Amino acid sequence: MREAPILEVDQERAQRDKFYSLLEAKVLEDGLQNPEKKRINTRTVTSIDEYNKMIQAIEEAVEKTKGRTQKEHYLINKYEVYSVGETIKIILKRETQDDLVRFLxxxxxxxETILRIHNQVGHKCRDIMLQACNKNHLNITVEMITAFLNTCNQCIMNKKRNKTTGVVVKPILSENFNRRAQMDLIDFQSLPDGEFKWVMVYQDHFTKFLALRPLKNKSAFDVAGGLIDIVTIFGVPVILQSDNGHDLEIKAKKLFETVGYEGPEADCLDLAESEDLNELDDVFNPSEFELDEIIPRENSQENESESPAEEILRKANNLLGIRETVRTEVKDTEAPNLICRVVYIEFDKSLYELACEAGVLDTMFARNSFDLVKDCRIDYEIKLDKKISVRQAVREISIGGGQGMIKCNCTGGCLTNRCSCKKNGILCNSRCHGANGNCKNK
Structure with missing residues (x-):
């Protein structure tokens, strides 16, 4: 049978019991920690019986004209009786009738008092609650509000998680591309795509570039085939990190033995975290190895006559060959793409030097910084006699003089040389000064 839902009244009763138990535990804890501390007799905790006796004592003290005791003088000087309908309550003595009423x-x-105020302020924090309670009440303390907030279910659910302290996490740092790579297998057996039930995820730790390969299963043959496609494009990483355990380690070692690469990378999964990685190691260069020795795979239907080794060699030549035409992105320009040609490859760092019609770019590019332009039919000549920056190259090649690279944030009419566009002899463009309608340089 299904359990009956807990009524709101029962929840409030349970919260009330927990609230008073926390208060009693706090009082007991303070007494045990400071047993010799002198306690001042205040009215912070006044039982209902003491409260009624105080009302009676105040009324009798007010009726007396003489012969009052010291306690009666104290009561009538500090408190007074206040009627709310048919209910009589004790309030702090006011100097005038317009003063704020504060109840004991x-x-x-x-x-019940804290609960009513808590709902009025909308489940706010302790300091807001304390300010609201002290406005019309005398004896509600910080400890009482803290105990109440610890019993409010909604406040507990809305409470932000405290930051973890005392735990020092040492981050994993990579110096450049292909220093560390992360690989894992994602299980899609419950949602397969035809025959493919696994996805191999390969990520370079430095550039965060991802490579995905669908797999029919997670056998050593399929995983090695997916890794071969990736390492012939990006090169073999110095460290290959994975949480798939010893099984994947064996597969990776078989892969590196297959491509004929022996060295630190062949044992990359066995490197200790404390091992010094500052010394640069060679990165896989496809031109240095006989790719015909790679384990053959099933021929694709599209290229039945092409062997797996020839297919991989063709991919490596297309992606890593010198004199190939590539397209790199240049932000904040009217012509965001720059057509270049690969003129030099630094294999040990997997970096590429590009040249365009304006000259050789002075920055080395990683593989994920540009795209290969297949079957390029653009007739252009590159210059190798000078080195220039990317933005200088765009400015020289652009028919508009590089407009779009320079922009201003003027608030006036853009008529003086304080305006960067006016100073460079160009008109303001759509990237300049937002919604400024005073611009005259258009």
Whole structure:
């Protein structure tokens, strides 16, 4: 049978019991920690019986004209009786009738009082609650509000998680491309795509560049085939990190033995975290090895006559060959793509030097910084006699003089040399000064 839902009244009763148990535990804890501390007799905790006796004592003290005791003088000087309908309550003595009314709350009614104020302010924090309670009440303390907030279910659910302290996490740092790579297998057996039930995820730790390969299963043959496609494009990483355990380590070692690469990378999964990685190691260069020795795979339907080794060699030549035409992106320009040609490859760092019609670019590019332009039919000549920056190259090649690379944030009419566009002899463009309608340089 299904359990009956807990009524709101039962929840409030449970919260009330927990609230008073926390208060009693706090009082007991303070008494045990400081047993010799002198306690001042205040009205912070006043039971309902003491509250009624105080009302009677105040009324009798007010009726007396003489012969009042010291306690009666104290009561009538500090408190007064206040009628709310048919209910008589004790409030702080006011100098005038316009002063704020502040009630003394009996101990048994503190929970209901805090609950009413808490709902009025909308489940706010302790300091807002304390300010709201002290506005019209005398004896509600910080400890009482803290105990109440620890019993409010909504406040507990809305409470932000405290930051973890005392735990030092040492980050993994990579110096450049192909220093560390991460690989894992994602299980799609519950949602397969035809025969493919696994996805191999390969990520370079430095550039965060991802490579995905669909797999029919996670056998050593399929994983090695997917890795061969990736390492012939990006090169073999110095460290290959994975949480698939010893099984994947064996597969990776077989792969590196297959491509004929022996060295630190062949044992990359066995490197200790404390091992020094500052010394540069060679990165896989496809031109240095006989790719015909790679384990043959099933021929694709599209290229039945092409062997796997020839297919991989063709991919490596297309992607890593010198004199190939590539397209690199240049942001904040009217012509965002720059057509270049690969003129030099630094294999040990997997970096490429590009040249365009304006000259050789002075920056080395990683493989993920440009795209290969297949079957390029653009007739252009590159210059190798000078080195220039990317933006200088765009400015020289652009028919508009590089407009779009220079922009201003003027608030006036852009008529003086304080305007960067006016100073460079160009008109302001759509990237300049937002919604400024005073511009005259258009």
């Amino acid at each position: 709350v009996p101990y048994e009614q503190i929970f």
